[in-house]
Structures are given as structure tokens and as C-alpha cells.
Amino acid sequence: MSDATCSDIDAITAVKHAKHRECEECVKIGARWVHLRTCQECGATLCCDSSPNRHATKHARASGHPVIASAEPGERWLYCYPHDAFAEY
Ligand SMILES: [Zn+2]
Ligand SMILES: [Zn+2]
Ligand SMILES: [Zn+2]
Secondary structure, eight states: OTTOOSHHHHTOSSOOOOSSSSOHHHHHHTOOOSOEEEETTTOOEEEOTTSTTOHHHHHHHHHOOOEEEEOSTTOOEEEETTTTEEEEO
8 A cells, every 4th residue: 555645545454355246235226337346444335436326435425434445357446535545556
């Protein structure tokens, strides 16, 4: 996490990966998503801001969980909402 500029990303020692390749909230309402993100606080896998329902951002706002990781194959990055910080790992 060498290029991280936020203490939340710095505090992550092991990245949580998606348990399922689907947005937990979209599945409940029968919606579609574009990309998936995994909350690094609780492990919830939710959809990105390009998806109609933006569940990952809604979850971060509602829960206060700051950091998500991309759950897309081949992508290795973390993002912190409150600090608008991005880091590859
Ligand atoms: Zn942060
Ligand atoms: Zn969703
Ligand atoms: Zn969470």
C-alpha cells in the first residue's frame, strides 16, 4: 500500500475479496450491475457507480465503511471514499 495517502488504506493488511460474483443488493431487487466492489470493513460485495443502483457508494455512506476494493478479475486496487484516495496493491 505504498502509494496510499489515507490512514484507512494504510490500515489494511489483507485485502478482502468477493465471496460471490454478484451485488448482494441488486440480487434482492432483480437489478443489473456493471462492476463489483468489495467493502473492506464488512466484506459486502456491491455494485459500482457505473451501475444504476450504485450500491457500494450507498453502503459506504450509510455504514461509514470507508474503503472498497475492486472485485473485478485482474483489477487490484483500493479506494477510500472519505479521503478520495486510490491505491493499487
Ligand atoms: Zn481514508
Ligand atoms: Zn447493486
Ligand atoms: Zn461494509
